[in-house]
Amino acid sequence: MTVALRDTPVTPDVVAAHGIRADEYDRIVELLGREPNFTELGVFSLMWSEHCGYKYSRALLSEFPSTGPQVVQGPGENAGAVDVGHGFAVVFKMESHNHPSAVEPYQGAATGVGGILRDVFTMGARPIAMLDSLRFGALDDPHVRYLFRHVVRGVGDYGNCVGVPTVGGEIVFDDAYAGNPLVNAMCLGLIRHEDLMRASAAGPGNAVYVLGASTGRDGIHGASKLASTELSADTVESRPTVQIGDPFTEKLLLEATLELIESGAAVGVQDMGAAGLTSSSSEMAARAGTGIEIDVALVPRREPGMTPYEVLLSESQERMLVVARPDQEPALMAIAEKWDLPCTRIGIVTDDDLWRVLEDGEEVCRIPVAALVDEVPRYVREVQEPSYLAEVHGSMPDPDEIARIDPLAALEGLLSAPTIASKRWVWEQYDHHVQTNTILGPGPAGAALLSIKGTPGALGVSTDGNGRYVYCDPRRGGALAVAEAARNLATVGARPLGVTDCLNFGNPEKDAVYFQFAEAVRGIAEACRAFDAPVVSGNVSFYNESPKGAIYPTPTIGMVGLLEDVEARPRGGGSPGDSLILIGRDGAHLGAGSLLAEVLGIVAGRAPAVDLDAERRHAEIVRELVRGGVAVSAQDVSDGGLAVTAAETCFGLPAACGIEIELPEAEGGPHGAMFGEDGARYLLVVPAERRDLARQRLDSGAVPWREAGRVTSDGRIRFRDVGERPREELERRWRNAISDRMETMEDER
Amino acid sequence: MTARVEVFVQLKDGMLDPQGKTLEHALEALGYSGVENVRVGKWITFAVEGGCREEIAGRVDEMCRRLLANTVIERFTYKLLEDGE
Amino acid sequence: MTARVEVFVQLKDGMLDPQGKTLEHALEALGYSGVENVRVGKWITFAVEGGCREEIAGRVDEMCRRLLANTVIERFTYKLLEDGE
């Protein structure tokens, strides 16, 4: 079988089964000056896949701003990095593990966390925090509960074991994700500038090592589109595509990697992620402008009888590729031994620009490095606006229908909708304190706040993205994801420094999906420019479709910001008599919003308009009020509008407190003001004695604002002239919506 | 009839078993040499009532597939013992 | 000789087994009635080489007591199969 596989003739059928187009094949022949053999074909199919090669997305991604004085490392490395002062930089990236999580939610999520951790510590940075951005179908579906429960457990178990706190994230439940959940994980690491390591295979004559776990047949289908029919049935059957995570080995690998980078025992380090040995070795060579030669027979295996093809394409977890000079080898081996990790020499850096693979000295592949890495086809497609958009925009419900909705019943419904309800059930399963940097963890604020030890500053970090907005309005939706992240940072006093993203879309070969992608990217790019937040890393995940259709186009944005002085952080609290100040205008925009989706069950209208100038100015003033201690806390107004924001603000106040909100007069009823999701808005808690200070500051700032209400002592949530509910009752719904479902309803695999 | 059931669940062959691997090293460090291929699985026991042996077997098989084992990554076997056996 | 070893570890009788209880409820919710006294334990398998049957048994017993089971809360049994058995 081994021989049969290797000698499989490369017929047009085999080429097509590898997802390679005829014109692409011709290009391969041209680059090689001959026909590829079967193994080489597999390598091309991986490296030229969207997953590794970004053939549909690269051209568009170049629209992102990626430079700025704070950028220490832009896109192109394992992760990006921005300066946070005092000689430190923060390294960060976000990545998806959607398909693996759909097949095996626990392992899929766990290995997703493992992968993104490696991207960060490969750069020499110690991971200090994780965030997870998740999308599932509706929680009433027992299979969705199964996926949700096990994804959360997988994220938690992996991060908890490695000892990196999961400090934030987001979760949306919507039927659009029923067949295809999204699991995006973001990791941040801290590093001194001079320790930053780049993944390059420099110095011909240097040796190449595999450090860490042995190689099995895991995930061989992972990154490519291999059609199983072309491989004999029994190979496919015996080939587990699910990767099993081993967080303990990851922890050892983390410590060993940081130690070897710090002690200067390596020239370059690269983790083996998608497409394993193939992409890690060719990319390291490409970055250094060298060649590389590897003998697969030397790679430690977990299973007997693996072919070169399998060794090259395996996605076994917890492995690193290390390049070291001969004089570094003893130190490298000593570190590996200290951490009980195998470290094996498998090849050498060459000066011939070739990616050569041997098996027991016999040549298996011989491909110019550039052909694999730089010659990936790039497609830019011209597509029309899909017709569904006009339909969605035109289908807003009648104002009468909205006017008939009982606003307080709607508020109850929104607070108990799992998307809006408290996520405590999730984040209590995540260690969010380890490493003792967590000033604000999940729960109290829209963004997490982490101290940067060794500096007086703190990092704010948030992930955001609203797929429904992007579906209704791709460009606005993209910009709104960035705007919401920036708002969340402003509420903890942090100024944006940089962005990472994970672009989850359907099949880009479909016109509508490509249109959504291109427009969302434009929206993101515009907003990032407005906030001075360059995109320094990211990830694209296409083909998120199931028999039920494509998911909502869902770019998630991970934004990192700086609060220069941790003493200026928001202190929280509040007491009766405090003012609630609304920054921004009163709401009116219900299109594409939560009221329609969660209460009426419809998706209609346009997403809220984006005013980037207002976003920037309002964020600035919120930061100033928070940092000066004028406001003790701030919440941005997002899903569910002012009403939901007010309720959530109330839940953050001491137990006996209530709130009272005044709404502007409006013809069609209070719905727009209560549930409108217009942007650039915040609700601030300002102690009574600082009210005048706030007023002065706001009046001189040319920012629309009003005193929208106050903190009361009667434990009720009241909307003047509309009605009220006991806080206790609303809070119970909000607190228990997810846990009740998860504790009393059964799952089904 | 009433049967005592024992279900055995293990990761499929070829799947990495991190617990097994770590335990193997630990046993070796403790001085137990010659120990190989350690796998850590689950052993689930229960009593079940109703139907004949074949019916119970069928039900247990289904229970394993639906809940007790994760057949994406695990394989299972089971054993029925009639009460008193 | 070379033996295949199977070790079975379970919470002692009388110790509450929350995992077992949870499975029991889940099975019932899936419609499997008449299932009782579900206990979830460990099934550890490995190969071991060297010595005669008695020696191997002695070693396995010691491995269980020292490492594989926590005898404060767990009890264990094991089985040896000679290779080829």
Added chain:
Amino acid sequence: MSGVPIGIVRFPGTNCDQDVFDAVAAIDGARPVWLWHKETALGGVRGIVLAGGFAYGDYLRAGAIARFSPIMDRVIAFARSGGPVLGICNGFQILTEAGLLPGALMRNAGLSFVCREQWLRVDSTDTPFTRHFRPRQLVRFPVAHGEGNYVADDETLDRLEGEGRVVFRYVDEAGEATPLANPNGSARNIAGIADERGNVVGLMPHPDRAMSLLVGSQDGREVFRGLLEAAA
């Protein structure tokens, strides 16, 4: 660097080692010293902390494999000779596996990992680690564990209580040891215990994560101050 040397054991997989190091370093007069698990000597340390985390991934059972690391023989001898030893979270699990403390820590009754702020009541001030607290003082240390459900037979539990060796209990804000305040199902809401002489204490909650108001509580400082005094 001067100060009383306090050893912090690092097993493969320990992940609160740096947190404990920082906690010890924050106490005037104490000097944190790493103890690598493969070492067979204690290098003159005067007190020992087994930090939290996932030694050996918590594979098989939390603490089961770490308990056999070479350094543990020395730790056991040090404890038996009366030296102060503190086991936090995974460290507590290792101490029970090693037989230095009675009972065992099972999987949480709710079967999930639980991370939260937690109120504790100091039920014994007769240990070096708690002598700076008032009897029945309420303190707040975070918990973060998946296997913290303390079990022992009734006789052992009665003895622990009778001898005043229950050091910390999980309580609510009012100081009551209610079932709701118990994060993991521990018998009698026990969060931490001492050995007969009081020099060995294990607890699931993290005093090392309660060293600064920046992270919400600094009640943990007293624990490390007590450790230093016992070691001096």
